[in-house]
Amino acid sequence: MTSLDEIRRAPVATAASGHHLAIELTETLKLAVPIALTQLGQIAMMTTDLALIGRLGDEAVAAAALASSVFFITFTFGMGLVSAVAPLAAQAFGARNPRMVRRSLRVGLWAALLISLPLMALPLYGEQILLTLGQAPATARRAQEYLLGLAWGIAPALWFLAIRGFMGAVNRPEPGLWITLAAIPANAVLVYLLIHGEWGLPRLELFGAGLATTMINFGMFLAGLWFAHGRRPFKKYHVLGRIWRIDWLLMRQLVVIGAPISISFLLEYGLFAAAALLMGLISTTALAAHQIALQVTAILFMVPFGIGIAATVRVGHAVGRGDAPAVKRAGLVATTLGIVLVSSLTLAVILARFAIARFFLGEGMESGGVVIELTATLLMVGATFFVADGIQTVAAGALRGMNDTRIPLLFAAISYWLIGFSAAYGLAFWTGLGAVGVWIGLSCGTALYALLLVLRFRRLAGHLERARMVAVN
Template identity: 60%
Template sequence: MSVRQKDHPETPPKQKRLADTDSVSLSPPGVERRAAVHHFAVELTEVAKLALPIVVTQLAQVAMMTTDLAFIGRMGAEAIAAAALAGRIYLVGVTFGMGLLAASASFAAQAFGADNLNVVRRSLRMGLWTALLLSLPIIVFLLHGEKILLALGQAPDAAGLAQHYLSGVAWGAAPLLSFLALRTFMSAVNRPEPVLWITLTAVPLNAVLVYLLVYGKLGLPKLELFGAGLATTLVNCATFLAGLWFATRCQPFRDYRILAQLWRFDWPLMRQLIVIGTPISMALLVECGMGSAVALLMGLIGTQALTASQIASQVGAILFMISSGIGAAATVRVAHAVGRNDVPGIKRTGLAAMLLGIVIMAALIIVVIAARFQIAEFFLGNSADDLDTTSGLAAQLIWVGASAFMSATVYTIALGSLRGLKDTRVPLLFSAFAYCLLGFSLGYLLAIKSGLGAVGVWIGISIGSAFYAALLVLRFKLLASRRSRHGRHMGC
């Protein structure tokens, strides 16, 4: 009996599924509806079970970044600004690798659905190769971060401080991407729990290391920003080694023998990863570029607008961690349905994931709107000039951005479902159109030409996000329906 069958006895063989489908099709309409509701409820439960540990893992990573900023903040405003600049460079550096590794999830999950353990193993193997090969140019890129920042017109002092952090964090690129490869593998085989426990353990470990290395405690040298980056590298190494231990020593992962023939480079699969993953990376870069462009536009409007927008963006980023976790679960579950040739299950999974995300996000957005003034005051403290005006503007942007937060949930989950179908190039075009041509352009016109200021920018963002979400949902429904028609034509 295979690994998938041992771990998931509830998954019926193909012959039984076809027989069940035939029996339902000959049943009265009421029985068909009850069966459809039952299957949808089961799928909703499965998506939730898979998404929960992924979401908590995402939030734990936010907690680590927040801890870093808290310790760095005690060094002064210059250190915070330098860390923010370094974070931008670091994010750009690792984004391309994240896209290719995200593509490996759909390959591994489809193979798992088809009970093809060999392809699951090959997908992870090429994910680890991708992590190793991409880490080399990423390290070089990060070690030249100061020159890049200077070329972008940043102040020499801030660029120099940013380089201190980048010099420490650069060496963690390989273990970070390798851990992401293990993470996608574990999620693809319906076992994301080890990644959750590893990440939760990493949160206090990261806090201790940052404290010791930044301030030079227990006889260690005081490394300041370099120490913060070095602590992140050490945590990345620890999480990768822990993930590797789980993947090689614990069941059910041990049966996959993930290190077997690790030295073999699979060119055909790597080409497919590049074709599927490169558009994902480019879409991520579009979103990063959009965030930077919005920050620059807010800077033109004024300091208060920039500060208020950063608060609203931070709220959105935290909410995005939740929707991205559900989107990752949608990728896996849709790919499972594709792998086992469950044509109705493809659309059912996507719709279940969207319903789950919408319900959760609606509840959270209601809480955020109700507490928007308190949230703004929490971020600002007593540090902002003209505190009441800035706090009021931030609260207003959170209110205006509520629709953007919901749209982001829908498009993130739809995007994850499309990745489960290995559809990435068309969503990239949608992203460029909705964000760059529509959202940002409209935001600029409303903010500068119509005099709405920061609110106008966020209205433009909200419209662009809504349009992007609508395009992706329609795209998913089109592809799912096309597969359904093809399945009926083939007699499935």
């Protein structure tokens, strides 16, 4: 039987719970917005590069596209590893352990350097790789020019990513956004000058474009390091203290957390690459429509990606404090926020799908109308994919805040390849759905992955809550 005191306390508890949720939402947004804008800034730089390279002709664009694929696969592996800096530093911040915060960044910088050295081999031998994959010799040769400029930028790009993880973990992600915003016009000017040889500089064309990107990456890293070392509130962490020492014990922990993230990223991006190959088997029209729909996906992805990193930090803070209810609350708020924002953006894409297709293709060519129609259809079919992709990104981020990355890797393998690819292939070629079938398969695999990640987070958060109750009793 409920006592009078319990009845009186119930509204107070509800109000307190609502207050905590409001605070959590505010803190998540403070982290997510600058991170998402920073990622959109990165896309803006890539788009600028492509637009400037386009002035060199169609063959240069094709070479740059191939080179970017080789480079992106390489960088993705390092990116997953270095992204483990964020949960390690966030947990240390929540536990009020500034020394561990510093160690987390330091080991991330060392990991970025050590992993970048072997990773550079792939772009430096890009021409041979592309020839092995059956690409035209002339295009492969020009792609190698671009890669020779890009390869040296892997280490500074990863260093900057580690610094951004540290900044987000201590609730100050804004400098990463400021640096990226400053880099966008600087990148455009430098790429233009080195491509065309203006202002007395040599005309380097594709090599110049890659070299300019590398120089900008070094500049962004140095700017980030300046903030992290010499500006408040980062200065108190003394991030360069004993920087010459490699912390092998923490390095092992970073690899244990980060390596599954890297492989998960490769599984996901590998699925998209495989989907593009399937589209190529269907028709050129299908491939063109698929690439446009994927570009829209990449832009939409930046919003849940920012929320996912914020979820990593907020969950990591709660884990560091040993606050089980806050762990659950952080995951709930981040996931709900992701669903709301991605659903809103998806609705906007559905309503504007024909306008989006025309923006990329125009209407001058007769065949363009067919591609526009198919692109609009894929964007409509992809609505469920966009939402599911947003949920999985946020849920994966929340799990990383708990250092849980190995089971999600297993989920990725099952969802993306056993279910997603099989469904995409079967629906495309066995049922006659073609390009639409590929996107339905992508949606099925991604939806399953999102569901498994959400259930995994709820299970782990529930374990923490029960452990806390046992400890209290």
